[in-house]
Amino acid sequence: MHETTHIDPFLGTTLGGRYLLRECVAEGLRWRRYVAETEGRRALLTTLSATLLDTEALSRVLELCGRLAALEHPHVSPLLDFGRDPAGALYIVEPGELWHDLGHELELKGALHPPRCVELLQQLLEGLGALHSAGLT
Secondary structure, rough: OOOOOOOOOOOOOOOOOOOEEEEEEEOOOEEEEEEEEEEEEEEEEEEEOOOOOOOOHHHHHHHHHHHHOOOOOOOOOOEEEEEEOOOOOOOOOOEEOOOHHHOOOOOOOOOOOOHHHHHHHHHHHHHHHHHOOOOOO
C-alpha cells in the first residue's frame, strides 16, 4: 500500500458515480493514481488537481481525452473513461492492470537483447503513429 503523510480526500469515495477508490498506489505533486473498483472489476484511476489547469487548458485536455477514449490500438493503453469530480478535479480511468515502465524492466532483467529492443521500438512507433493519426501528438 502507498503511504501518505496526509488525509486523502478521495480514498474510499466514488468518482463518476461508479469508481470506488480502494488504494492510492502512486502520487505526484498534483496527481494521484488509485486502484478503483467498478462493476466488480479493477481499474486504475488518476486524479489531477483542479488548480493544475486553467479553463482553456482543461477544455483542451477534456477534448484530447475524448479522442484518446475513441482510439483502439494494441500499443496504446486504452482510456476507458474520464470526467471531473464535484470539486473540479479531472480524473482518467485506465484498465486495472498495474504496469511498469521500461526503466523498471531494465532493473528487473538487465540489458535487453537487440531483437527485443527492435520489437519494443516497433511497438512504440506503431503506437505513436496511431496517436498522431488521431491528432493526439
